[in-house]
Amino acid sequence: MSGPLSFLQEYGSEILRLTIEHSRLTAMSVGAAILFSVPVGIILTRARKVAAPVLAFASIIQTIPSLALFGLVIPILIAVNLPIIGFVPAFIALFLYALLPILRNTHTGIRQVDPAILEAATGIGMTDRQILWRIELPLSIPVIMAGIRTSTVISVGVATLAALIGAGGLGELIFRGLRTINYKLMLAGAIPAAALAMFMDFLLGRAEIFLTPKGLKTKE
Amino acid sequence: MKNAAVILKGVSILGILFLLVIYTGCMTKNSNDTKSVSIGSKHFTEQEILAEIMAVLIEENSDITVVRRFNLGGTMVCFNALKTGELDLYAEYTGTGLVNILKMKAVNDPDKVYRTVKDIFAEKYDLAWLKPFGFNNTYTLTMRKADAEASGIRKISDLIPYKDKLLPGFDAEFMQRPDGYPGLRKHYGFEFGKKPRQMDPGLMYKALQEKGVDIIDGFSTDGRIPAYNFVTLLDDKNFFPPYYATPLVRNETLSIYPELKEILNRLSGRISTEEIRKLNYMVDKEEKRPSAVAKEFLKSRGLI
Numbered sequence: 071m072s073g074p075l076s077f078l079q080e081y082g083s084e085i086l087r088l089t090i091e092h093s094r095l096t097a098m099s100v101g102a103a104i105l106f107s108v109p110v111g112i113i114l115t116r117a118r119k120v121a122a123p124v125l126a127f128a129s130i131i132q133t134i135p136s137l138a139l140f141g142l143v144i145p146i147l148i149a150v151n152l153p154i155i156g157f158v159p160a161f162i163a164l165f166l167y168a169l170l171p172i173l174r175n176t177h178t179g180i181r182q183v184d185p186a187i188l189e190a191a192t193g194i195g196m197t198d199r200q201i202l203w204r205i206e207l208p209l210s211i212p213v214i215m216a217g218i219r220t221s222t223v224i225s226v227g228v229a230t231l232a233a234l235i236g237a238g239g240l241g242e243l244i245f246r247g248l249r250t251i252n253y254k255l256m257l258a259g260a261i262p263a264a265a266l267a268m269f270m271d272f273l274l275g276r277a278e279i280f281l282t283p284k285g286l287k288t289k290e
Numbered sequence: 291m292k293n294a295a296v297i298l299k300g301v302s303i304l305g306i307l308f309l310l311v312i313y314t315g316c317m318t319k320n321s322n323d324t325k326s327v328s329i330g331s332k333h334f335t336e337q338e339i340l341a342e343i344m345a346v347l348i349e350e351n352s353d354i355t356v357v358r359r360f361n362l363g364g365t366m367v368c369f370n371a372l373k374t375g376e377l378d379l380y381a382e383y384t385g386t387g388l389v390n391i392l393k394m395k396a397v398n399d400p401d402k403v404y405r406t407v408k409d410i411f412a413e414k415y416d417l418a419w420l421k422p423f424g425f426n427n428t429y430t431l432t433m434r435k436a437d438a439e440a441s442g443i444r445k446i447s448d449l450i451p452y453k454d455k456l457l458p459g460f461d462a463e464f465m466q467r468p469d470g471y472p473g474l475r476k477h478y479g480f481e482f483g484k485k486p487r488q489m490d491p492g493l494m495y496k497a498l499q500e501k502g503v504d505i506i507d508g509f510s511t512d513g514r515i516p517a518y519n520f521v522t523l524l525d526d527k528n529f530f531p532p533y534y535a536t537p538l539v540r541n542e543t544l545s546i547y548p549e550l551k552e553i554l555n556r557l558s559g560r561i562s563t564e565e566i567r568k569l570n571y572m573v574d575k576e577e578k579r580p581s582a583v584a585k586e587f588l589k590s591r592g593l594i
Contacts, residue, residue, distance in 0.1 A: 140363070141363070141366065141367075154367070154370055154376065155330075155359060155362060155371045155377070156376070233361055234333060234361070234367070235362065235367055236359045236360075236371075242361055245333055245361060246361070248490070248492060250335065250492065250573065250574045250575075251492055251493070251496060
């Protein structure tokens with residue numbers, strides 16, 4: 071009927087717009103999750119008693135099927151007088167979903183720092199703050215970044231469901247395609263989403279190299 | 291590095307502030323400085339076509355701007371958004387209002403269903419059911435025409451002798467709803483010998499066509515029923531409640547834009563079952579866009 075070129079001509083601008091919406095939604099919710107989870111993950115290593123329940127709570131959120139989470143936040147949003155369709159509910163659901171990998175990896179990353187190094191640091195008179203910033207954080211960067219990368223890739227996928235609550239994104243094309251058994255539309259949503267996940271992971275990989283202390287870098 | 295803790299605190303405070311800004315930024319739901327209404331639709335073809343028809347009609351006949359919020363995931367999302375005011379209107383089905391939203395028992399008389407939902411919605415939710423578009427998108431039991439003719443099956447009761455032979459394929463909602471398979475079984479007093487295959491509604495028709503299943507819960511307005519040479523069985527014991535598609539609007543919106551009521555009621559009785567089947571088919575099979583199909587329809591009827 072129509073070749074790929076005319077398809078792109080018809081849908082190109084829409085694909086671009088939805089890709090931008092998709093990246094914005096993912097970047098903002100993962101960004102907020104990083105701002106929240108990294109400090110909290112650090113605090114949890116200092117407050118061991120609350121660590122277990124907090125991590126358990128984050129795990130419970132993760133076990134809720136993503137499709138159900140979008141529905142389950144609705145009554146909560148109504149209760150606090152927030153919109154139930156559009157960007158906000160999607161952002162909140164994705165934020166909750168992105169928490170666990172970052173939280174757990176930050177916590178684990180700092181906990182796995184060799185106690186001998188910490189002892190040596192205390193021995194030469196470093197304060198707690200110095201230990202955190204000069205020893206623990208630099209040494210756990212690879213683990214923390216792994217958590218952030220996991221969250222990001224998951225979020226790009228889960229964000230396709232945002233289309234069901236009016237937040238747009240590439241899920242719009244995917245669902246329209248599914249409903250009408252139109253493979254072109256499904257792929258027009260799925261391919262940019264996969265590319266986006268790979269691209270974001272690539273950027274975070276570069277950031278990881280930049281943040282990792284020289285001494286820890288493995289030679290390529 | 292003395293500032294380290296300050297930075298850490300700074301980052302956490304920034305994070306909290308960031309969330310707060312988003313929260314407050316979102317509290318202001320709709321600014322009312324321009325004339326606008328937002329129209330919703332559930333995530334299936336017919337809904338999108340109806341929403342487009344209403345949107346274009348409003349745009350062409352008033353200076354109101356229409357915000358389109360389509361493809362919302364089901365009745366729950368649309369109805370709740372209508373209650374909170376994030377949507378001003380969408381097309382709802384009378385039977386869905388009665389059975390799913392009000393949780394009342396299914397009734398067969400279309401007028402009675404319409405009057406019941408109209409009265410209760412006005413009182414309970416301050417929402418208005420305008421005049422129905424004209425077609426009834428009800429569940430049906432649908433088979434391949436050749437099979438039905440060969441076995442002489444024309445109505446649902448005729449299925450009883452064949453109940454152990456036929457493999458049903460039903461969608462998740464039909465498997466669950468009281469006005470779906472659970473109620474049908476009780477009402478007609480039989481069930482299929484084979485456990486129904488549960489599948490996506492979009493796939494059912496394809497599965498029936500390719501003989502993966504023998505009987506499905508087709509929607510009466512689906513264009514694939516005539517296109518694939520299927521027949522819908524007569525509901526001889528009047529089980530399925532009527533689902534007349536109707537604009538459901540906030541009364542608050544109607545008081546701000548009184549002209550809306552008259553504009554939308556121009557569609558009253560204008561879309562027959564055959565008509566909506568044709569429109570659905572154009573989108574589902576001919577890959578036309580709902581917006582184009584809606585415009586074409588309105589033009590052909592002299593409505594724009």
